[in-house]
Amino acid sequence: MKRRLLNIIIIVEIVFILAGVLVFGVTNGRYYGMVNITKEYFQSYAKKDVKKLYLMLNIQKSAWLKENSLTKSIENIEDIRYSKFSIGDIQREKQRATVDIVYQEDKDGTEKHFLVNLSKQKKKALSIFPVWKVEPDHFVVKDVEIVTPKDVTLYVDGIEVEKKLESSVLEDVYRIDQIFLGEHIIQERVDNVELRPQKVNFHQDKQRVEVKNMLLNSEDERGLLSLLEKDVKTLWTGAYEKTDFGDLSFDSALKRDYWLLQQQFSRGNRKNQIIGMAFSHLKGKLIQLQWTDEVLQAEILVTGNIDYCYTQSSWFSKEVSEKQNEVDFNAQFNYQYVNQHWVLVEINHMPSLDY
Known part of the structure; x- marks a missing residue:
């Protein structure tokens, strides 16, 4: 009798543990899942919530991709005002996915689409659940090139650009792999003379900018x-x-x-x-x-x-x-x-x- 009672208690405990694991898995799976991340991203994008957006973006470590730089860049994105939204088509291929968000504009109810590209990270949350992050397509431009006179020292937003793509007799071409879109400050330095800063607007991938017009500060x-x-x-x-x-x-x-x-x-x-x-x-x-x-x-x-x-x-x-x-x-x-x-x-x- 005692043995049977002990077995029943063990079975009940196992059921409770499995139920807890199931609830825990469903809850956290939703939290870390691509659909939930996409919803959070869209809502934060519409609110222009820099802190939340920055945590969700899959960006490389770079001096030009800091949170304070995103604050400036976010001024360049479109305004989204919606009355409701839903998840549309989801296309998934191995470690990447594209989620289509369908939303109605707040003004006239016009239906629009907002695509979000995601990538699965190698590290898992709590060592169990897959983690998805949003590709920074809405904020980042890639492989921008800056043409300068030969042998100047180049700074963008006060940070020295060291990656030189090519050189000729008269000029050098520098490359920045990723940088937030929008307005940036370019400054050249020659022979310990800081030249006058110039404004440039990066708005597309592989954009080439020439700063041959040198000016003293x-x-x-x-x-x-x-x-x-x-x-x-x-x-x-x-x-x-x-x-x-x-x-x-x-x-x-x-x-x-x-x-x-x-x-x-x-x-x-x-x-x-x-x-x-x-x-x-x-x-x-x-x-x-x-x-x-x-x-x-x-x-x-x-x-x-x-x-x-x-x-x-x-x-x-x-x-x-x-x-x-x-x-x-x-x-x-x-x-x-x-x-x-x-x-x-x-x-x-x-x-x-x-x-």
């Missing part, structure tokens, strides 16, 4: 243009005052240009001479920045006016008079960045002073 450009104004005045004043080139602290490459400038102040006789000079409306504009042969070069267009006074003698008498004239200043100044300093190396189209 605002602070460095202001510094260069300030140096330009100082150099213009130093050179013209030096030539006017007959200062020796060696006393001006310019690069030797500028020696010939300075000699040509000096000729403008020494071609008159004792009675025909420039006796005063001033600049007005002097302005520089950076027209081109190049990275050539590992040297950063800047071309600047300089405009303004030179007002000058000069003496002039009459052909028929010994009388000497003073006159004034104004000439447009329109020249091109070429600089190179050497040892972390901008150096003037060439002047083109110097204005001529007539007297």
Whole structure:
């Protein structure tokens, strides 16, 4: 009798255990199953719930695929407002599946479809249940390429891009395997000079972006243009005052240009001479920045006016008079960045002073 009672108790316990396992399996199987994940994903997508979405996405480890980056990217996705939705067709092939969500728009009840691609993960939940994650097709673009001048250091969103796809004599092509779609900041660095950040919008796989138009950041450009104004005045004043080139602290490459400038102040006789000079409306504009042969070069267009006074003698008498004239200043100044300093190396189209 006791033995039979013991057997009954054991059987009852086994039944309860099996029932518990069954309930546990069904509950957790639903939680980790593809249908439940798809529903959760669609609802989170419509709400733009970044935290939930990020946990459900099957994304690789990458500096450009952090949760805070998804926060910016989510602004680019379509708005979904629905009154109800249901699971439509499910296509499954080995470790992948595509689930069609059919939903009615909140406004007019129009029926629409929303496809969700999923992949089964190698790791199982609680070592028992298969785990499905959503492929990030709605948020991520793949294999984007960025074309830059040769041998620059490239940053996207402040992160250095190290994967160089190909190189030529004049340019390099970098690749980012995966990045959230939307607006990103590209910045180049050459010879310890950070160039001006540029905005780019990644919106499709295998997109190629060219950033060959190099720009100095605002602070460095202001510094260069300030140096330009100082150099213009130093050179013209030096030539006017007959200062020796060696006393001006310019690069030797500028020696010939300075000699040509000096000729403008020494071609008159004792009675025909420039006796005063001033600049007005002097302005520089950076027209081109190049990275050539590992040297950063800047071309600047300089405009303004030179007002000058000069003496002039009459052909028929010994009388000497003073006159004034104004000439447009329109020249091109070429600089190179050497040892972390901008150096003037060439002047083109110097204005001529007539007297």
